[in-house]
Amino acid sequence: MTSTTTDHLAAARALDATDPLAAFRTRFAGIDDGSSDIVAYLDGNSLGRPTRASLDRIGRFLVEGWGGRLIRGWDEEWMELPFTIGDALGANVLGAAPGQTFVGDSTTVTLYKLARAAADARPGRSEIVLDTDNFPTDRYVLDGIARERGLTLRWIEADTSAGVTPEQVEAVVGPQTALVVLSHVAYRSGYLADVPAITRIAHASGALVLWDLCHSAGSVPVDLDAWGVDLAAGCTYKYLNGGPGSPAFGYVRAGLQNTLAQPIQGWMGADDVFAMGPEYRPAAGIRRFISGTPPIVGMLAMQDTIAMIAECGMPAVRAKSVALTEFAITVAEDLLSPFGLTLASPRESERRGGHVTLNHPAMRQVTAALWQRDVIPDYRDPNGLRLGLSPLSTSFEETYRGVAAVRDALDELP
C-alpha cells in the first residue's frame, strides 16, 4: 500500500509499451476512434468488442454474399460454414483435430443437445454430476434433462470464490454416474478447473464428461483431444468477439460421434440433406449434431478473432491474460483493500482464468456508479465486481483506469 496512483499508471504504460500483443488492440472498432464514449471496457467476458475486420467482413457479406450470391451461397460456402469455422476453432483455440467441432445454435441449445445425447448413451446409469456454482443455463438445462429422463442431479458444493476440485469429483462419481458437466473457468470466480484430471476421474467411473468452455475459449489454452474430453460447448460472443448472441460451438470426440444421437432431429443433420427422404437418418460424423439452418450472419465475426489467435497463438494470449489479471489484482490490492474489498478469485495465476472478481457489500451501487462514468465492468451476485480482461483488446492502462474508477466510486459512496 505504498504505491501511488501515478506509480500504477506509469507501470501500466510501461507494460503496454512492451506488450507483444499491443498492436492487436488497434484492430478493434470503437477504441480511440471517437465512435464510443467508453473509458474502460472490462466486460469482454460477457460481450467482446467487434474487430474492424469483422465490420468489413459483414458489410461485404451482406452485399456480395447474401445480396449477390443469394440462394447459391448455400451450395458454394454456407452449408459447410458450421464445420469450416468449427475446424478453425478446433485448430487454433480448442486443441481439436478437424471434424469434431461445429457452430450453430445458442449455447443453451448446444448444451441441451450434447447433454441429452450423452445421458442417453449411458442407459442404466442414474446420475448427472454438476456443481452448485455452474452458470445458471447449465444447471437449468440439466435440471430439465434429469426430469425428462428420470435421472438424479448429484450436486458438488462449489466454493464461490474458487471452484470444483478433482477430489470433489472423485468423491461423487461412481457406477451410477452417466455424465459430469462442469465449467473450465467458473463464471463467477474465474477459477480454472483441472480438466485432464477431472476427465480421467470421470472416465474411470465409466461416465462421459461435458465441459462448458464459455469463459475459457479464446482466453485460456484448451487441449480437448490431448485431455481426452468427450464433449464440450462454449460461447463465441465473449473472448471470440462473435457479436451479441453469436452461435455457440460444440465439440464431440471423433470416436464417440456415431454412438450418440442428439434429440433435435433437423434436416441439416440428416444423412443426405437434400434427399428429404421419409425417415430421419443421422449423418455420419459431426454433422449429426446440427439441427436447423445455420445462422450465417451471426457466424461471420468470430472468424476474425480466430484468425488473430492463429496469428499470435494461444500461449501468447494466455501470457497477456495472466499479466492483465495479475496487474489488476496488484492495483486492486493496493488501491481497494483499504475499502474492505476482497478478492473472490484465485490468487495463484495457474488456477485463474481471464477474469477477476472483487467482492464488497456495496458492489451493486459501485457498479451502477461506474457505468455512469462509462467504466464498464460486470456485476454478479452476491456483491461481486467482475473485471473481464479480454487479452487481444484490453490494455494495461485501460485496466488501471477501471480499477482507479472503482476506488473513486467507493470513495464517493454515501
Add this chain to the structure above:
Amino acid sequence: MTSTTTDHLAAARALDATDPLAAFRTRFAGIDDGSSDIVAYLDGNSLGRPTRASLDRIGRFLVEGWGGRLIRGWDEEWMELPFTIGDALGANVLGAAPGQTFVGDSTTVTLYKLARAAADARPGRSEIVLDTDNFPTDRYVLDGIARERGLTLRWIEADTSAGVTPEQVEAVVGPQTALVVLSHVAYRSGYLADVPAITRIAHASGALVLWDLCHSAGSVPVDLDAWGVDLAAGCTYKYLNGGPGSPAFGYVRAGLQNTLAQPIQGWMGADDVFAMGPEYRPAAGIRRFISGTPPIVGMLAMQDTIAMIAECGMPAVRAKSVALTEFAITVAEDLLSPFGLTLASPRESERRGGHVTLNHPAMRQVTAALWQRDVIPDYRDPNGLRLGLSPLSTSFEETYRGVAAVRDALDELP
C-alpha cells in the same frame, strides 16, 4: 397457345406499370445496381433478398450498437428484441395480439420446443398427426419426439401436387390425438391449407395444433388469433428477408402459455434472468419459450420487411402474390406445356400460396441450365421446378424472364 413471347413481355411490363407495390422493389439491394449478375431471382421462398434499409441498419448496429453500447445494449434494448420483433410480426404479419410471438432459435429448434411442450401437455394421448409431404425438418423433429415420448406418428397421405384437406384430418383425429402438425403452405406444391377449418376439427377432438408458417409468413395473410391456433412457427429468411439462417418466430396462444413447459430450460426463459437462482422457474408468459441468448445480429434485417408490410398491408402483398403466380402459370401454360410440362400447384388461386411448382422429367437438368444463365429458381424432387415469387421484390418482367428461360432451357435439352 396463341400468344407470342412479345405479347407476354408486353403484358408483364403493363402489369409492372400498374403494380401498386412496384416502388418496394427499388428498396432491395442487388436489383439494377450492378452488384449482382442475376437475371431473374425466383427463389425468394428459400432465401429472400436484403433490403437497402437492412444493409444500413446492420452497418449502423455494428458500429453504434455492438461497438458503441457493448454490454449496455442488452439492458437498453436487446433483451426485449425477441418480443418487440415478435409483437411487430404478430401485428403486421400473423394476426397475433402482443405477447404471443417470439424470435430466437432456428425453425427446427423452435418446432422442437413447441411440439414437445404441446405433446407433454396432453398426457394419456398417444398420437401426433402429420402428413407425408410436410417439410423434412417437421417430420424429423416429430419422429424424434415420438420416439422419446413413446408416441405414435399418425400419417396423412398428402397429394404432392396439392395438400392436406379438412376431410383428411377429420378422418384421423380422435381422443388419442395429442397434437396435429401441418404446414399452412405446402413447401412443394404451394397448396394453401384451410387453417381455421382444420384447427376446429383438431380442437373438437381435444388435440392441440401447431402450424408451420414457413412458406406463408409474409406472403399469405395469416390470422392466428381469429383462427384459434394454439401454436405456430415459421422462417424469417424467406418472404421476411431476414438473411441466411435468420432465427425463426414462434407463436403460443396467450391462454395456453402458462400451461406449457418447453424442454430447453435456459437462463433467458427463467422467471428472473439475472437472479441466477438455484432452481429453474419458467417466466410467466411468452418469455418461457426462450432458451439461450438471442442472436441479435441475425434479428436485425427482418425488421425492415416487417416495416414494409406494415406500410402496405398484407392484403396488398397477397394481391400482388396472386397476380404474380397467376401470371407465371399463364405464361408457363402457354410457353411450356408444349414441352410436356405440368403444373404441380393448385390452379385456383384461393388454394395457392406464393410459389408455383412445375413438373417435367428433365427438371433437374433444366434447373442446372437455368443457374448457368443466372436465372435462379429452386428444384425439388421429384422433377419439380419451384418458382418462388416474393411479392415485395419480384417484378412481372422478372417472372416473365424466368419462365422464358425455362422454355429456352427445355428447347436446348439434348
